[in-house]
Amino acid sequence: MTLPDNAKIMSPQQLRQRIRTGQHTGNTSGYSEGYVQCNMVILPKDWANDFLQFCQANPKPCPLIAMGQPGEFNLADLGIDIDVRSDIPSYRIFRDGEFSEEVTDISDHWQDDLVVFMLGCSFSFEEALQADGLEVRNVTEGCNVPMYRTNIDCKPAGRFSGTTVVSMRPFKAADAIRAVQICTRFPSVHGAPIHLGDPSQIGISDINTTDFGDAVTINEGELPVFWACGVTPQVALEQAKPPFCITHSPGCMLVTDLPNSRLAVM
Known part of the structure; x- marks a missing residue:
């Protein structure tokens, strides 16, 4: 699969409109170059403070970009005419911690007590890697980035705990070192890598079998x-x-109007 010719230059507003009308249903890696993409978690109000504490305790996997008020779905600070109920290509719905269904619009599931969390996404730093001449394999191959469950524990907070999920991109050793240097400048979108090399050391038994x-x-x-x-x-x-609870489907992000350059630490 290859990206459309206009994928990189498509504005976030154009892409969100295509998603909202069902014209784009896949992952968002490689689209709207230059703009921040976000992971999403939506929880009832009485769970929101615990999750906020979990994000604050685990800024590498959960870098908080924005948090809405109860019932707020437009998040105007992230862009023009955003509606998180329809502007992500695919959503996952969980009930009592169990995955229930995957949908392309959550308007029928919306409740006035829901709180939206937007978290930084590694798709945002892929642009910086490519600008330095590094190949990002999932973009080259036109597919979703490989993601794996690991044995790396998160810091518990409130009712939340668990292990870290990682995304993976392959590089030659010299390019891997350069990738570390580049991504260190972007702590709001996961920052530097947390592991290089042997996947078994972080609990991944088969690198060719992804969890997401x-x-x-x-x-x-x-x-x-x-x-x-x-x-x-x-x-x-x-x-x-x-x-x-509602989340984005892995690889299917909210593409905002925020420039990636705003997140860089010089």
């Missing part, structure tokens, strides 16, 4: 490089078992 997303080619002489991933909250939700 798609496997990508790892060429001879390349190291798998692992970043903390915004799918981590979905593991924490499975543990905490809130009565109701």
Whole structure:
């Protein structure tokens, strides 16, 4: 699968409109170059403070970009005419911690006590890697980034705990070092990688079998490089078992009007 020719130059507003009308249903990696993409978690108000504490305790996998008020779904600070109920290509609904269904619109599931959390996404730093001449394999191959459950514990907070999910991109050793240097400048979108090399050391038994997303080619002489991933909250939700929760589907993000450059630490 390859990205459309206009994927990179499509404005966030244009992409959100295509998502809202069902014209775009896939992952958002490689789209709307230059703009912040966000993972999403939506919880009832009485669970929101615990999750906020979990994000604050685990900023690498859960870097908080924005948090709405109860019942707020437009998040105007993130862009023009945003509606989080319809502007993400795919959503996952959880009931009592169990995955229930995947849908393309959550308007019928919306409740006035729901609180929206938007978390930084590694798709945002892919642009910086590419600008430095590094190949991002999932973009090259036109697929979702590979993601894996690990044995790396998150810090518990309130009713939330669990292990870290990571995303993976392969690089030659010298390029991996450069990727660390580049991504250190972007703490709001997961920052530097948390592991390089042997996946078994972080509990991944088969690098070719993903827990989320798609496997990508790892060429001879390349190291798998692992970043903390915004799918981590979905593991924490499975543990905490809130009565109701909505997340993005892995790889399917809210593309905001915020420029990636705003997140860089110089």
